[in-house]
Amino acid sequence: MSTKEPAVTKIKVIEDADATGEVAEAYDYWRASSGRTKVPGILKSLSARPDFLKQAVDFSNTIQFSDGHLSCRHKEMIGSYASYLNSCPYCLDSHAFFMKMQGASDEAVNAFMEGNLEKAGLTGAELALMKYVELVSKAAYRTTPEDVQTLRDAGWKEEQISEAVYIIALFAMFNRIANAFGVPVQNYVAMGKMTP
Amino acid sequence: MSEEKTLLMPDYIQAISQLGEKIKLIQDADATGDTAVAYDEWRAKSGRTQMPGILKCFGHCPDFLRHVMRFSDTVHFSEGHLSRRHKEMIASYVSYLNRCPY
Numbered sequence: 001m002s003t004k005e006p007a008v009t010k011i012k013v014i015e016d017a018d019a020t021g022e023v024a025e026a027y028d029y030w031r032a033s034s035g036r037t038k039v040p041g042i043l044k045s046l047s048a049r050p051d052f053l054k055q056a057v058d059f060s061n062t063i064q065f066s067d068g069h070l071s072c073r074h075k076e077m078i079g080s081y082a083s084y085l086n087s088c089p090y091c092l093d094s095h096a097f098f099m100k101m102q103g104a105s106d107e108a109v110n111a112f113m114e115g116n117l118e119k120a121g122l123t124g125a126e127l128a129l130m131k132y133v134e135l136v137s138k139a140a141y142r143t144t145p146e147d148v149q150t151l152r153d154a155g156w157k158e159e160q161i162s163e164a165v166y167i168i169a170l171f172a173m174f175n176r177i178a179n180a181f182g183v184p185v186q187n188y189v190a191m192g193k194m195t196p
Numbered sequence: 197m198s199e200e201k202t203l204l205m206p207d208y209i210q211a212i213s214q215l216g217e218k219i220k221l222i223q224d225a226d227a228t229g230d231t232a233v234a235y236d237e238w239r240a241k242s243g244r245t246q247m248p249g250i251l252k253c254f255g256h257c258p259d260f261l262r263h264v265m266r267f268s269d270t271v272h273f274s275e276g277h278l279s280r281r282h283k284e285m286i287a288s289y290v291s292y293l294n295r296c297p298y
Binding site for chain 2: 048049051055058059062063068139140141143144145159161162163165166
């Protein structure tokens with residue numbers, strides 16, 4: 001099987017070259033915001049609603065791709081681990097790569113890619129946060145007041161725990177979108193770079 | 197014992213909301229600064245006074261709260277490729293499957 005075959009998704013999306021009207025405008029909105037040219041598969045999955053696509057670009061910049069109560073590096077750790085737990089190869093690859101861009105070591109990136117965080121060189125507080133990512137990702141309804149107290153005891157503040165939950169939930173959304181559409185993995189980690 | 201039942205959902209889902217407070221929410225009366233402004237924006241738009249619990253969950257990040265209100269209106273609380281009725285059917289069933297009594 002040729003690897004040059006165009007990647008096909010389960011649900012049809014609008015490719016860069018086929019975009020017209022509002023979809024073309026939304027793709028250009030992302031290009032202007034990112035400085036890149038090829039629209040990533042996860043955003044093409046939103047092409048049925050270009051108005052929502054533009055909002056997704058905006059809220060992702062607000063909550064994920066900027067320092068908030070949590071640092072960008074911790075946000076990418078949360079995104080990578082949630083994507084591992086939700087079995088989303090597309091998001092795991094891209095966010096493990098973004099972790100590296102935020103200063104994570106190759107060992108840490110590889111550990112997240114394997115879902116083996118013991119090898120990631122994390123602090124006790126970071127490990128406690130990742131344990132909570134696991135609890136919320138697997139069954140948020142089962143979390144307890146004690147689980148939250150464990151995070152407070154590890155030094156995390158209420159607003160940081162809150163922001164962690166938004167990011168875990170954001171990945172629950174994007175992981176489901178990527179997997180339902182079947183967005184092809186971009187292999188950023190293996191290539192050591194992003195597509196332009 | 198009375199036979200009346202106020203909640204129609206099964207006990208194993210209803211019980212989930214009785215685990216007690218986990219992460220602290222910013223309540224209506226305690227909101228200050230940008231959180232108070234964002235809460236007021238929702239009140240003005242909805243014509244209601246008490247912030248729903250789901251939106252108070254975003255009180256620690258009022259800028260994100262505004263995004264959530266905006267994209268929820270765009271994709272959920274409006275007719276799109278799907279009708280409002282079908283969207284609420286999807287939301288209800290997903291909430292049942294994810295065991296979210298709220």
